[in-house]
Amino acid sequence: MKINVVKSVLAASEAQADDNRRRFDEAGVVAINIMSAPGSGKTALLEKTIPALAPRAGCAVMVGDLQTTRDAERLGDLGASVVQINTGRGCHLSPAQVAAGLEHLDLDRIDFLFIENVGNMVCPASFDLGEHLRAVLLSVPEGDDKVAKYPPLFQSADAILLTKIDLIGALDYNTAAVREDLAHINTRAPLVELSVLSGAGMDEWLAWLGDQRRT
Amino acid sequence: MKINVVKSVLAASEAQADDNRRRFDEAGVVAINIMSAPGSGKTALLEKTIPALAPRAGCAVMVGDLQTTRDAERLGDLGASVVQINTGRGCHLSPAQVAAGLEHLDLDRIDFLFIENVGNMVCPASFDLGEHLRAVLLSVPEGDDKVAKYPPLFQSADAILLTKIDLIGALDYNTAAVREDLAHINTRAPLVELSVLSGAGMDEWLAWLGDQRRT
Numbered sequence A, B: 001m002k003i004n005v006v007k008s009v010l011a012a013s014e015a016q017a018d019d020n021r022r023r024f025d026e027a028g029v030v031a032i033n034i035m036s037a038p039g040s041g042k043t044a045l046l047e048k049t050i051p052a053l054a055p056r057a058g059c060a061v062m063v064g065d066l067q068t069t070r071d072a073e074r075l076g077d078l079g080a081s082v083v084q085i086n087t088g089r090g091c092h093l094s095p096a097q098v099a100a101g102l103e104h105l106d107l108d109r110i111d112f113l114f115i116e117n118v119g120n121m122v123c124p125a126s127f128d129l130g131e132h133l134r135a136v137l138l139s140v141p142e143g144d145d146k147v148a149k150y151p152p153l154f155q156s157a158d159a160i161l162l163t164k165i166d167l168i169g170a171l172d173y174n175t176a177a178v179r180e181d182l183a184h185i186n187t188r189a190p191l192v193e194l195s196v197l198s199g200a201g202m203d204e205w206l207a208w209l210g211d212q213r214r215t
Helices: A002-027 A042-053 A070-075 A095-102 A151-155 A175-185 A202-212 B002-027 B042-053 B070-075 B095-102 B151-155 B175-185 B202-212
Strands: A030-035 A059-065 A081-086 A112-116 A133-139 A159-163 A191-193 B030-035 B059-065 B081-086 B112-116 B133-139 B159-163 B191-193
Touching: A002 A030, A002 A095, A030 A042, A030 A202, A042 A059, A042 A070, A042 A112, A042 A159, A042 A202, A059 A070, A059 A095, A070 A081, A081 A095, A133 A151, A151 A175, A159 A175, A159 A202, A175 A191, A191 A202, B002 B030, B002 B095, B030 B042, B030 B202, B042 B059, B042 B070, B042 B112, B042 B159, B042 B202, B059 B070, B059 B095, B070 B081, B081 B095, B133 B151, B151 B175, B159 B175, B159 B202, B175 B191, B191 B202
Parallel strands: A030 A112, A030 A133, A059 A081, A059 A112, A133 A159, A159 A191, B030 B112, B030 B133, B059 B081, B059 B112, B133 B159, B159 B191
Antiparallel strands: none
């Protein structure tokens, strides 16, 4: 009896994710789930990405946080539609929350939907939101041991962005150790070394995004 | 029926936490749950804290990670007993895991038990492990907006440590904004501004710990 309850909840979540994906596919939208620990630079990345894409592509952002509309405010004037989802105590976005957010977006005008998940290196990895791709950020100040310590998130990534590389000099950071850990976990996703301050790596990230475009 | 199942799981968790706390109390141990996002410097803090305390106090560490024994290895030679708990995909330590870890510790020789939780700014806040106190870390590179965006963790803190303050100069960090957000959420816990590199704030943190000692 207990097991049936759990199964039905999970099945409902998966069905909602599939339904979201079908809506994205029908509209030619590429949906990208952006995940990382808190403060790795997800919003800062989007602040640079959207103005670079917006002249040639319709962009929208759905941004999840426990509280506040601060991220949405940061992203509000960049030429993208922005939906803030507050999860309360929720540790990840759910496919139902994404579906609710879609009510505020006109998918026919969107090429890229960026779903900025709650800052959390654990839970979001376990929940399919209906996205096509996962971009996972890892920031230099978090330390070079995080891939090995939090493998599920990095295993599921389609692109991995090492952010805040401008701080490598100030910290005792070993990028080779990160690449070595990734070699055991995920050899499929490119590792883009990036700094939104210097602009390093942005071309590589934008080229990767361009390759994913559907329409 | 469903609700009863959920209740019994939560009740079991709370009973286990109370049992852990009773064991700590009987042995005169102060148990401190240390929580933060990944890479905020929990282990680095303990690497400096334990050698400072160990000459005069028995110390033990229980450290939770999804995978690896890297943190336990870092802490292994500092004069404290160390137990590594691997949670697999688990996003927080549970009171049952702490109880299992206690099998490896001699509580009668311990004054301070540091329970280093899984790096996660959301889920650990919701689970009482039986600790007496909660120390929450927030690192400068994570940004000055995290208190408002992740309030439950900061609401439950008995001490808040702003770590990596040596990076304030390199980043556009507004400590006053953090204090302002905390004024709405938690006026009880001291905010200790700390750097394990420069040693700034360590005296204040060690003095706070000293005030908590039971035996």
